[in-house]
Amino acid sequence: MSEPENILELQSVSKVYGSGHTRVEAVREASLAVKTGEIVLIMGPSGSGKTTMLSMAGGLLAPTSGEIRVAGQPLSALDSKGISQLRLKYVGFVFQAFNLLTGLSALENVALVMNLAGRHDKSVERDSKALLGQLGLEHRLGHVPADLSGGEKQRVALARSLANDPPLILADEPTGNLDSKSGREVMDMLAGLARQGNKAVVIVTHDPRIVDIADRVLWLEDGRLAPAEPQSITS
Amino acid sequence: MRVSVARRNLFSDPTRLAISVGGVAVAIILIIVLLGIYGGSSEQMSAYINNVDADLWVAQAGSPDMLHSSSIIPASLESEFSAIDGVTAVNPLNSRVTLVDIGDTKNSIIVQGFDTSTGVGGPWKMAEGRSDPAPGEIVLDEVSMTMNGLNLGDNIDIDGVPHTIVGVSKDTTLLVSQYAFVDINETRRILGPDRVNFLMLEVDPARRAEVQQEISAKHPELVVYTREEFARNNSAVISNGILPILAVIVAIAVVIGVIIVGLVVYSATVEKYREYGVLKAVGANGFQLYKIVLEQSLISSFLGYAVGAVGSLAVARLIHRIEVQISVVFTLKYFVSAFLAAIAMSVIASYIPARKINKIDPVIVFKA
Numbered sequence: 001m002s003e004p005e006n007i008l009e010l011q012s013v014s015k016v017y018g019s020g021h022t023r024v025e026a027v028r029e030a031s032l033a034v035k036t037g038e039i040v041l042i043m044g045p046s047g048s049g050k051t052t053m054l055s056m057a058g059g060l061l062a063p064t065s066g067e068i069r070v071a072g073q074p075l076s077a078l079d080s081k082g083i084s085q086l087r088l089k090y091v092g093f094v095f096q097a098f099n100l101l102t103g104l105s106a107l108e109n110v111a112l113v114m115n116l117a118g119r120h121d122k123s124v125e126r127d128s129k130a131l132l133g134q135l136g137l138e139h140r141l142g143h144v145p146a147d148l149s150g151g152e153k154q155r156v157a158l159a160r161s162l163a164n165d166p167p168l169i170l171a172d173e174p175t176g177n178l179d180s181k182s183g184r185e186v187m188d189m190l191a192g193l194a195r196q197g198n199k200a201v202v203i204v205t206h207d208p209r210i211v212d213i214a215d216r217v218l219w220l221e222d223g224r225l226a227p228a229e230p231q232s233i234t235s
Numbered sequence: 236m237r238v239s240v241a242r243r244n245l246f247s248d249p250t251r252l253a254i255s256v257g258g259v260a261v262a263i264i265l266i267i268v269l270l271g272i273y274g275g276s277s278e279q280m281s282a283y284i285n286n287v288d289a290d291l292w293v294a295q296a297g298s299p300d301m302l303h304s305s306s307i308i309p310a311s312l313e314s315e316f317s318a319i320d321g322v323t324a325v326n327p328l329n330s331r332v333t334l335v336d337i338g339d340t341k342n343s344i345i346v347q348g349f350d351t352s353t354g355v356g357g358p359w360k361m362a363e364g365r366s367d368p369a370p371g372e373i374v375l376d377e378v379s380m381t382m383n384g385l386n387l388g389d390n391i392d393i394d395g396v397p398h399t400i401v402g403v404s405k406d407t408t409l410l411v412s413q414y415a416f417v418d419i420n421e422t423r424r425i426l427g428p429d430r431v432n433f434l435m436l437e438v439d440p441a442r443r444a445e446v447q448q449e450i451s452a453k454h455p456e457l458v459v460y461t462r463e464e465f466a467r468n469n470s471a472v473i474s475n476g477i478l479p480i481l482a483v484i485v486a487i488a489v490v491i492g493v494i495i496v497g498l499v500v501y502s503a504t505v506e507k508y509r510e511y512g513v514l515k516a517v518g519a520n521g522f523q524l525y526k527i528v529l530e531q532s533l534i535s536s537f538l539g540y541a542v543g544a545v546g547s548l549a550v551a552r553l554i555h556r557i558e559v560q561i562s563v564v565f566t567l568k569y570f571v572s573a574f575l576a577a578i579a580m581s582v583i584a585s586y587i588p589a590r591k592i593n594k595i596d597p598v599i600v601f602k603a
Binding site for chain 2: 051054055058060061080081084085086087088089091092093095096097099101102103104108111112113115116117120121122124125128160164172
């Protein structure tokens with residue numbers, strides 16, 4: 001199946017929690033289309049619904065209303081197994097807390113995702129090493145997360161997100177736990193790999209210093225999504 | 236390259252792994268040793284029948300075995316049966332369970348009175364001494380000798396009559412009693428000369444079935460067993476008595492194994508709860524996560540089985556050293572049964588941890 005032009009589409013998506021006086025609209029009728037190869041930043045104050053939107057985009061959370069399509073497939077038409085398979089094939093995640101498996105080495109963390117996709121042959125080790133090598137981790141392959149710096153951990157997480165060569169990367173505050181130098185390095189690597197591989201990247205962030213890597217910046221506040229005003233980015 | 240999250244999780248905490256393996260090992264030892272005791276006891280019960288030169292056993296009707304029933308039949312049948320075509324020998328046997336005072340203890344022994352001139356019905360394997368006791372003499376089983384601190388030449392009283400120990404037999408012990416052998420004339424004091432408990436027939440194999448039918452048809456007051464039938468009946472004394480108790484204890488052992496493995500795998504699952512959420516977030520489906528849990532359970536159980544299987548051999552030796560009358564006999568079937576029990580433990584123990592990770596909301600990965 002050839003990749004559609006829009007790798008990610010949100011059409012009037014809303015997410016409501018609770019009811020009555022506890023009702024909260026985390027996301028209100030948000031619409032978004034991300035093209036293959038595009039880097040989009042979603043910024044906004046804390047509690048604005050950024051993580052909720054990213055969760056829905058990755059199929060981790062079902063919207064209350066609206067339609068979400070990944071690689072042209074409507075998530076509402078898939079069962080949980082179908083969504084898992086879609087995530088394995090089309091979506092890579094990068095998390096603020098890295099979320100590496102603590103008992104596995106850097107190489108194993110990347111290889112595991114390939115195993116989940118059904119690959120177990122020699123190419124798994126070869127491709128995992130190649131990915132980590134591209135991110136400057138060729139000398140850290142056998143190290144477990146406890147032995148890695150924050151920047152190294154996030155680079156391993158980045159490699160993991162690219163393990164199955166997905167067309168879409170979703171990153172939630174990827175520089176949130178990194179110093180400015182490491183954060184910049186990781187973002188430059190992510191942007192470089194994304195453009196090289198023609199991948200779409202959606203980054204949820206507070207960090208105004210990485211705005212320059214994006215093709216488009218959106219602002220999410222009180223659940224509503226809109227193009228960002230320059231002053232809101234720098235404030 | 237295949238990454239095993241299960242192995243990493245399991246071996247990351249050696250203490251927890253040791254507890255899990257130890258628990259399964261104890262359960263496996265219990266299962267195999269109990270089955271071995273059952274096997275040994277069954278073998279003991281039929282050993283006498285299987286080693287006596289008798290193709291057919293004749294008893295009073297309604298007497299299925301040697302222990303529970305009292306069979307009394309006319310001794311004169313010996314000459315009648317000897318004349319049947321195909322019968323090559325007929326030997327009498329008197330058998331009685333009696334309590335004997337040895338020192339301060341009462342011992343249950345099965346006194347076998349046999350024809351010492353033919354030796355049929357007597358001990359087939361000796362540890363020392365003679366196998367053909369004369370009147371006033373007795374052959375005791377080596378377990379009786381050991382349990383009571385007896386030696387060749389010592390005396391014991393049977394029904395108030397002293398008997399000198401002239402021989403020590405081997406493989407003539409049962410779980411609850413031991414055989415002792417005397418000249419058949421010693422036992423005629425109670426039964427009288429014209430009655431016996433059993434007649435043992437040696438028969439031409441080609442005529443065995445016909446001889447059995449001929450005697451049964453002519454003597455409805457008697458029952459005629461083949462060697463195999465009589466051995467089975469005697470083994471059934473153990474099966475019927477011990478097997479239900481054994482089944483309960485084995486079931487308890489399996490439950491204990493399930494609980495221990497389940498607890499260990501559950502705690503390992505809870506500890507790695509967030510990581511299972513990460514796996515779900517990156518695309519692992521429910522079955523893949525269940526396989527991780529199941530693999531952890533299986534590894535624990537297999538390691539426990541290996542330790543338990545080896546341990547059961549040591550425990551069996553220890554049991555026999557402490558209680559010499561207990562015979563533990565292992566067969567491949569028991570080890571296979573225990574292995575299947577170990578697998579069952581794994582599968583059942585995985586159920587609750589698997590349900591827990593199935594309910595994980597992968598959105599937790601976004602929480603710092």
